[in-house]
Structures are given as structure tokens and as C-alpha cells.
Amino acid sequence: MTPLHHLDHATLVSYASGALPQALSLATAAHMELCAQCRGQLREAERIGGALVQQHRSTVVPIRGRSAMLARLDEAAPADTPHRPPQPIDADLLPACLHETFGERYSQLQWKTLLPGIRRVQAKGVREGNLMLLNIAPGMAMPVHSHGGSELTLVLKGAYEDRLGLFKPGDIADLDEDIEHQPIVAGDQPCICLAATDAPLRFNGWVSRLLQPLFKI
Structure with a gap:
């Protein structure tokens, strides 16, 4: 399974910072269980999110607005990250993050x-x-x-x-x-x-x- 449609960087940074609503967060996590590319990009998003927190530590900044977040991501110029090999999938098994719900x-x-x-x-x-x-x-x-x-x-x-x-x-x-x-x-x-x-x-x-x-x- 090699997905061709992925999460955008704004969503990944929002997920990494804990700013996504629960429903969107679970869907994001489920996709990343199936997508090596987005797992790699998440690591870069976590790095950027940490830098943004340091820049705005005195202000609570909601990260749900895509326009503002994409502008910040353009400034950050994320680098390529290595992908880990895909994991075997049980055809009857839902993504692990969805088991509780x-x-x-x-x-x-x-x-x-x-x-x-x-x-x-x-x-x-x-x-x-x-x-x-x-x-x-x-x-x-x-x-x-x-x-x-x-x-x-x-x-x-x-x-x-x-x-x-x-x-x-x-x-x-x-x-x-x-x-x-x-x-x-x-x-x-x-x-x-x-x-x-x-x-x-x-x-x-x-x-x-x-x-x-x-x-x-």
C-alpha cells in the first residue's frame, strides 16, 4: 500500500502540537499508520512545532487556521526525512488507533x-x-x-x-x-x-x- 494522497503540512503540525480536535486527530493517526511518507513528515512537523512554541511561548496560538500555519511552514522550509519500510497489514484489522472507538x-x-x-x-x-x-x-x-x-x-x-x-x-x-x-x-x-x-x-x-x-x- 503506497498512498498517493496525503495530509498537508498544516494538519501535521496541528497534530504534532495537539491542536486538532479529537475526531481529526484520530483520522490523522489512522492515515499515518498506513503511510510511511506522512510518518516521516510528522517528525519534521514536530521539530517545527517545537520551534513555534519557543517563539510564541508567551501567547496561546491556535494552529487550526491553515493560511497562517502554511505561511510559517514556508518560512521553515522542511527538509526531507527518511521513510521506514511498510508494516504488514491484517486485512480484517482496523488501524490500531481506532480500536477503542x-x-x-x-x-x-x-x-x-x-x-x-x-x-x-x-x-x-x-x-x-x-x-x-x-x-x-x-x-x-x-x-x-x-x-x-x-x-x-x-x-x-x-x-x-x-x-x-x-x-x-x-x-x-x-x-x-x-x-x-x-x-x-x-x-x-x-x-x-x-x-x-x-x-x-x-x-x-x-x-x-x-x-x-x-x-x-
Whole structure:
């Protein structure tokens, strides 16, 4: 598994500094279990985060704003870091960081129908943000939507595509309020993905908007 879509540096620095909401933090950790490149970049982000803390030790600086953080990262010019070899993966085993909130194995998940062709499992004990597993049938299209804040979507099984490209296992979509898209499941297998948000989605269709309070997404 060699992911092609990765976390941006702003998210990595926010994760390293503990500034991400719990839902986004868990999605970030799950991706890094599957991605050697982002694990290497995290080490550099931790170095930069430590330097920023030293520069601003007298001021509490929220690191959720991407524009300000990206500007600081440009100044820091992160260096390349070595990658460690990929670890073997049990096909039925969820990423270890998700075991407490979802359980250990896909085969033990209790899926609940959200819409025809879309099932989910809501995370347990997540206090900040919204975190869920989605199981979407082949060929199924999600409603067109943008975001009230940040969204991280990690593909665990299967694949989907949207205006940003094709996302396969290990790939993560790191999105903000400027992105509008419509994920569509690619191939003949269901797509299982981990979705984390820190604010409700913004749907274009009136039916989706009416149903949003019921679905809590």
C-alpha cells in the first residue's frame, strides 16, 4: 500500500502540537499508520512545532487556521526525512488507533443504514468533532457538498473518485471549507472510509439539507 494522497503540512503540525480536535486527530493517526511518507513528515512537523512554541511561548496560538500555519511552514522550509519500510497489514484489522472507538475488526462492525447503499458506524467516546466509518455501495454517489470547517476522509477499503482524483486504500482527502465535491465509489467493491469533521457539512440539494439534522453529519 503506497498512498498517493496525503495530509498537508498544516494538519501535521496541528497534530504534532495537539491542536486538532479529537475526531481529526484520530483520522490523522489512522492515515499515518498506513503511510510511511506522512510518518516521516510528522517528525519534521514536530521539530517545527517545537520551534513555534519557543517563539510564541508567551501567547496561546491556535494552529487550526491553515493560511497562517502554511505561511510559517514556508518560512521553515522542511527538509526531507527518511521513510521506514511498510508494516504488514491484517486485512480484517482496523488501524490500531481506532480500536477503542470502533473495535478491532471489520468483521465485527455493527453497520447501520444511513441511506440506501450507505451504512455507517458512529465512533464511541469522541468528544470533539464527528467521526464515523462509512460503507458505501459500488457506483453510489454521495450528495454534492462543501464543508463548514475541516474534513478528513481516509479510504480503508475499496476506492472513490471526485474532482480531486482517485482515492484508494491509505489515501486521505484533507479538505477545508473552500472545497466542494461529490465522491463516487469506483470499481465493483464497496468503499469503506473513515470520515472526520469539526463542523457540519454543507449540502447543495434541499432534500439533503432537510435530512441533515436526522443524519447528524
